[in-house]
Amino acid sequence: MKSLVQLEKGKTGIVIELKGGHNFIYKMDALGIRPGVKIKKTSEINVSGPVIVEIGNTKMAIGKKMAQKIIIKEL
Amino acid sequence: MEVKKIVLAGNPNSGKSAIFSRLTGIDVISSNYPGTTIEIMRGMLKIKDKKYEIIDSPGIYSFNFTNIAEEITAKTIDEADILINVVDSTNLERCLNLTLQLIKKQKQLILILNFWDETKHKGIEIDYKKLQEILGIPVIPVCAITGEGIKELVERIQDARISKFDFYDEKKWEKIGEIVENIQKVHHKHHTLLERIDELTINTVPGIFIAIFILILSFFLIRITGESLINNFLDPIFNNFYMPFVNNLNNTNIPEFFKKILFGTNNEVMESFGIITTGIYIPFVIVLPYIFVFYVVLSFLEDSGYLPRLSVLLDGILHRFGIHGYSSIPILLGLGCKVPALFSIRILESEREKIITTILVLLSAPCMPQTAMILALGITYGIKVVVFIFVLLLVISITTSFLLNKFLKGEAQELFLEIPPYRFPAFNIFIKKLWIRIKNFLFEAVPLIIFGVFLINILDITGFLNFLTFILGKQFAFILGMPPEITSVMLLGFLKKDVSISMLAPFALNAKQFIIASVFLVIYLPCTASFFTLIKELGLKIAFKIILLNLIIAFMVAVILNIILQII
Numbered sequence: 067m068k069s070l071v072q073l074e075k076g077k078t079g080i081v082i083e084l085k086g087g088h089n090f091i092y093k094m095d096a097l098g099i100r101p102g103v104k105i106k107k108t109s110e111i112n113v114s115g116p117v118i119v120e121i122g123n124t125k126m127a128i129g130k131k132m133a134q135k136i137i138i139k140e141l
Numbered sequence: 142m143e144v145k146k147i148v149l150a151g152n153p154n155s156g157k158s159a160i161f162s163r164l165t166g167i168d169v170i171s172s173n174y175p176g177t178t179i180e181i182m183r184g185m186l187k188i189k190d191k192k193y194e195i196i197d198s199p200g201i202y203s204f205n206f207t208n209i210a211e212e213i214t215a216k217t218i219d220e221a222d223i224l225i226n227v228v229d230s231t232n233l234e235r236c237l238n239l240t241l242q243l244i245k246k247q248k249q250l251i252l253i254l255n256f257w258d259e260t261k262h263k264g265i266e267i268d269y270k271k272l273q274e275i276l277g278i279p280v281i282p283v284c285a286i287t288g289e290g291i292k293e294l295v296e297r298i299q300d301a302r303i304s305k306f307d308f309y310d311e312k313k314w315e316k317i318g319e320i321v322e323n324i325q326k327v328h329h330k331h332h333t334l335l336e337r338i339d340e341l342t343i344n345t346v347p348g349i350f351i352a353i354f355i356l357i358l359s360f361f362l363i364r365i366t367g368e369s370l371i372n373n374f375l376d377p378i379f380n381n382f383y384m385p386f387v388n389n390l391n392n393t394n395i396p397e398f399f400k401k402i403l404f405g406t407n408n409e410v411m412e413s414f415g416i417i418t419t420g421i422y423i424p425f426v427i428v429l430p431y432i433f434v435f436y437v438v439l440s441f442l443e444d445s446g447y448l449p450r451l452s453v454l455l456d457g458i459l460h461r462f463g464i465h466g467y468s469s470i471p472i473l474l475g476l477g478c479k480v481p482a483l484f485s486i487r488i489l490e491s492e493r494e495k496i497i498t499t500i501l502v503l504l505s506a507p508c509m510p511q512t513a514m515i516l517a518l519g520i521t522y523g524i525k526v527v528v529f530i531f532v533l534l535l536v537i538s539i540t541t542s543f544l545l546n547k548f549l550k551g552e553a554q555e556l557f558l559e560i561p562p563y564r565f566p567a568f569n570i571f572i573k574k575l576w577i578r579i580k581n582f583l584f585e586a587v588p589l590i591i592f593g594v595f596l597i598n599i600l601d602i603t604g605f606l607n608f609l610t611f612i613l614g615k616q617f618a619f620i621l622g623m624p625p626e627i628t629s630v631m632l633l634g635f636l637k638k639d640v641s642i643s644m645l646a647p648f649a650l651n652a653k654q655f656i657i658a659s660v661f662l663v664i665y666l667p668c669t670a671s672f673f674t675l676i677k678e679l680g681l682k683i684a685f686k687i688i689l690l691n692l693i694i695a696f697m698v699a700v701i702l703n704i705i706l707q708i709i
Binding site: 089092093095096097098100108109110111112113114115116118121122123124125126127128129130131132 | 202203205207231232233234235238263265314339340343344345348449452453454456457458460465466554555556557558559560561562
């Protein structure tokens, strides 16, 4: 198990846990990020920039600190 | 007769504003990035003899709002008689999350599947009739850009129903999963060209180089096209067709006082400050071409979907200044006009972030009318002087926000942004948007520019400028290293900020003085329109603090520059 930040570029994982408060979990949920969902990391921006992921057809940028709180299991 | 309220509700960037335009005929700005709409728009739709009020709202993902724009939407939805849920067909699963929450509102509902044309390219097949059965409400596929399906939408508004679809909140994603499984088929498609471009632009390398290239290219496009429009087109028209008419008028028997107001006090078009000489030349010959080209370039960046990618690329860097990547959108908008830029700050979540972004919007670069004036006047000192002014402004704004980030409590918010697919800008939306922005300039800014020219002229004719210069000129001039007469420009510049730089024209400043005066005039106070926007968006107290800070910075910079440039 690792965080979304540690996942390698181009790899897919399944969300295991969201390590954050109620607001954080709600915010993620609104865009469909929740335990059990497949998430693909397409790229990341250096200089502590965000992680770019694909969930279904949606492409999203998630700030690095936020991405650290998303725990996934690599597929 | 009672007018029913129809509210358009949906995820950000699902195309609500484009649908709104189609239904009401009212032109509103739509772009390809989440958060384009930040205010409620209202319009009318008449179907046979029934009247409806159509309301466009900022997009939301759920009812747990994090910014003011979303809060407004939640309130508006509660007021609705009928809800039109605008769904992005290419993102069905995610959008249905909001749909289920709208169903809980127990209001008459219609669902429209926008971007229907894109599903075909993406290999997505949706059985919309089945969705209609499952939810028990009308489901209509549409394409807002071409207008396909809009007629059917209008015809079926009366069929809106309260959905009887029942589910437990905790099970909503399971339910959504079942629905999607049931109605959607996805065929595998090969990567399209746009997806390949996407990969290139959203990786650090080569993304950052592409970004730098695009920004530099945009700058040169704006400058070169703007300048050649002026020199080859507008200036000749002004001199060959308009001025002879003005000169004829000047030779008639008008009282001297009116002549001064109309034609100004000397023959140089940039120095006379007559309403029909300088008052026409500045907005139409100097500023309009730059406004036009700037918005062509900006609209292209918006509609293609490049702006959110730029935000993503800049996120890491902007974090050092205490803001996240999305703030780059207000900053870019601010290169055109500060007013829409300040409005777009609404989408940011924390007050801290809003303050720092506001400072960057106001300080990092002048608005397009001021830029045009700096280019027009500054180019006589050489391009180096102009570049120096812009670089200096950038350094000042970066330093300020860096310091603010250190001293303001709290830390930068994290970016959480949906990245829309690249799209080819739709010609009709592109033109409409360009027209809205030019119209705003023509009908809102131009009268004020002409009024500003008039005001300055009157103050000059009545001797008020001389009086100001007499009491404050010496001290002021000493601090800034300027001729005393310039005091009046500095003190009154904020009344009509966009013309203030043109007021420097008659003073025969040297390059050093021009640099100090321009930088000072750009940052010392916001123009009256942005002043009121600031108060509206951030409240009186914060607005005044920001303005005071700008004023202090302007003086400090001017004094320091005066000393340093004297040594060099």
